[in-house]
Amino acid sequence: MARKPAAAYPFSSSPGSSSARPPQPNTNLNALRIPVTPERRPGAPSPSSATTTSAASSASRNPFLTPSPGTASASPSPAQAGRSTATNRPYGTASAANSSTHLMPPSAASSTASLVSSSGSSLRPQPTSGNTPRAALSAPPLNTSSKSATTAPPSISDKFSLSPDPSLWGGNLSLSDREADDYLHNPDPKRDRKNDRGGTMFTARGIVNLGCLFIMAAGLIALFAGYPIISFFTTTHQSTQGGYNLGGINQTGQVPEITGALGLIDVQTPAASKSHTGWMDQSTYDLVFSDEFNVEGRSFYPGDDPYWEAVNLHYWETNNLEWYDPSAITTTGGNLKIWLNKTENHDLNYMGGMMSTWNKFCFTGGYIEVSVSLPGDPTVWGLWPAIWTMGNLGRAGYGASLDGMWPYTYESCDVGTLANQTQNGGPPDALTTGDPDWNGALSFLPGQRLSACTCAGEDHPGPQDSSGNFVGRAAPEIDILEAQVYQSTRTGAVSQSVQMAPFNAYWQYTNTSNADFQIYNAEITEANGYLGGVYQQAASSVSITNQNCYSGHQSGETGCFAVYGFEYEPGDSGYITWINNGQPAWTVYAPALGPDANTGIAQRPIPTEPMYILANLGISENFGAIDYAELVFPVYLLIDYVRVYQKQGSTNIGCDPADHPTAQYIQNHIDAYSNWNLTTFDDFAAVSGSTWPKNKLIDTC
Known part of the structure; x- marks a missing residue:
């Protein structure tokens, strides 16, 4: 699936426009964390074994992260490439015991300096070169203070937010991955022609349907046409026997119903x-x-x-x-x-x-x-x-x-x-x-x-x-x-x-x-x-x-x-x-x-x-x-x-x-x-x- 360019993300700025400032939604950097998917550029060094081991361990606890069978510390298999190695915790949060570099590949971690000011008190988007990995642009903020890193408690939005990129949700988007009902959604001219034009209405179901319609129509006709006609000819009508008003109108023009x-x-x-x-x-x-x-x-x-x-x-x-x-x-x-x-x-x-x-x-x-x-x-x-x-x-x-x-x-x-x-x-x-x-x-x-x-x-x-x-x-x-x-x-x-x-x-x-x-x-x-x-x-x-x-x-x-x-x-x-x-x-x-x-x-x-x-x-x-x-x-x-x-x-x-x-x-x-x-x-x-x-x-x- 094609991915959006970095310019589409809210914390990126177009090259050369260092003066552009995004909105300041929250000064709490930990509250702004979003899930990160590690990725490597060609030629980039492999992550440390600790990182790999941590990722494998995390995968064993997260159903969205599947480690390679038989090796908990092995490098990700090709099928796992590009998937998140974050531990099984709410999106956007990090363990206090782990370094923030565990959340991204080394290449991305080495680039975070361009996103953080020297004081580390606020986050400012900085111009980046075209070689900066996309993960660095969307990585969560890091705590660069000398004290041990601490993580703010997750907010409600953190717990239930998803990345706008479906590839980050943990599903298999490969076209070669077939499901049992795929044939229902795939056009088949021969099959469709047979089903759409080769059938007949003279089936048991068709006859029953037509029969029900016929019975309903006959009943309606009998009720609204047959009954009035039959009742007219079978009802004994009272004779006036010459009476001007008997069964006719009275002085006020009213017609009495004489029963x-x-x-x-x-x-x-x-x-x-x-x-x-x-x-x-x-x-x-x-x-x-x-x-x-x-x-x-x-x-x-x-x-x-x-x-x-x-x-x-x-x-x-x-x-x-x-x-x-x-x-x-x-x-x-x-x-x-x-x-x-x-x-x-x-x-x-x-x-x-x-x-x-x-x-x-x-x-x-x-x-x-x-x-x-x-x-x-x-x-x-x-x-x-x-x-x-x-x-x-x-x-x-x-x-x-x-x-x-x-x-x-x-x-x-x-x-x-x-x-x-x-x-x-x-x-x-x-x-x-x-x-x-x-x-x-x-x-x-x-x-x-x-x-x-x-x-x-x-x-x-x-x-x-x-x-x-x-x-x-x-x-x-x-x-x-x-x-x-x-x-x-x-x-x-x-x-x-x-x-x-x-x-x-x-x-x-x-x-x-x-x-x-x-x-x-x-x-x-x-x-x-x-x-x-x-x-x-x-x-x-x-x-x-x-x-x-x-x-x-x-x-x-x-x-x-x-x-x-x-x-x-x-x-x-x-x-x-x-x-x-x-x-x-x-x-x-x-x-x-x-x-x-x-x-x-x-x-x-x-x-x-x-x-x-x-x-x-x-x-x-x-x-x-x-x-x-x-x-x-x-x-x-x-x-x-x-x-x-x-x-x-x-x-x-x-x-x-x-x-x-x-x-x-x-x-x-x-x-x-x-x-x-x-x-x-x-x-x-x-x-x-x-x-x-x-x-x-x-x-x-």
Whole structure:
């Protein structure tokens, strides 16, 4: 290995530059000692025998120094030439018993005077001739005092320092010295060609590798592509069956994931309650919707529930004294709880709740049943709890959607579709058989907005009959119950009715007993003396309730619930049968709503519209007198469950059925259904540009 010239060492100076001074790192000369490798120049005298013997002795103790076999005092063999003969001690140190000349050959020792000043107190690099051995330039400093030489204790750096020359480390650097693994580092064109290009991947290892990759790829494809496709075709998807929101979007644009207890049929509905025997013909009815309200703390704010939504408004249509707020409705103890309290809200003195399944769940025909504990005490009057249904084309509380829609149930084209049920000053009974306070006027309704008389091409949801005429559409009402109190006897009761338009003279429907209507227990149920007014006609009866099933009973909350409901068959030959305390109360048949020649109207069918469900608790003098002194607030309407059944093979649920569509019309008039401040259709028309559809009886089509 080539060695660096002397000029590369820090204590050498270039010839002729005696003024050059190196850094003065340490004045302790012994601390500056570095290992010295003795070497001889050609022709130089051999070291003394003592030196040789010392070197051999040192070699016997130092693994880096190997003496010639058999002779401890012999001169170094050629293989040992140039190796250090220092004794086995830390690098850079010398034995105090040995002369410093033992650390270098005589030629080097004789040259040390050029490196040491006369005083011997400091080391100065001196210019040297080109013949000065390199060992002399790198030799450790010598103690030239007359006293015995002493050696300073080695420093940490002395113990672990190595010469920058690898040849001084004691290893064999000869290229002829082969090691066992040298062949791995030597290029071999023939061998490399065979290994690099002459192989094949069709080995056991290669096949296993490719097989593993194939299995991994197949698994990933099956997971991210196969599984979604397979699950799409094998999963049973719930049908909307015409429902606008059922499985679709709600008013807030959210898409509900309808699973578990929030499915059409509540998973907690008892198995025995999943079928029903019809009240009228003993037919088997299947459960199509149920809500047991067993999930604690449900919220009915818009978007929180897939079927029910609470309103946030004042129900001005009936001059209610309360504000309806969604916070007044929740579920607790396995029941739906709607409360009414004397709480100031929106400048009103009371706050109650109303919620519905409008545009989310509707049904046409069948049987609806609710289990209820009525609010307050049956001896105190003034509350107005109600559970009822309405056609989906009208949204309760939103006047613009109801104007010209409620409470019509009419599919004929005649004077009954016109405002006030009059045309050209008649018929006379429409002007004289009504409310005396209004000069005998029978109706103040604006006319049926979506009637069978609507001109072709006008704004109408359809459908059209075989002759191309529109089918009359509206928002009729059937009440499951409206609770009241017989003041004379302080007895709780419920009114169960159907609201309709256009009206009979005197609002009197045909009431031939057992032919047009039937009361099943006259001791409990009687025909309602209220028949209607300028805004509605009602076929109604009043039944005494189970007096224990009130949540604010004077004896305390009893935990008693009574079953109410109605079963109905839509159409011109249909019927409605109401249930009170789990038993039939009364029935009205379609002929009771038949034609009336006196007012010029035709048959009003049992409602054929898809009906949604409502429940509310309010207070209003429009419904009757209020006993302010004895009412105790808050009061609660509790509903244990709501269940809807339909005849086997006649399922018809959803708010947008093909024969009575509603979705597109609602979407086209969404402000009328979402802004309760628009109280009439004219208000909606003013902001939307819509117009009242033309009627062929009075308009040019």
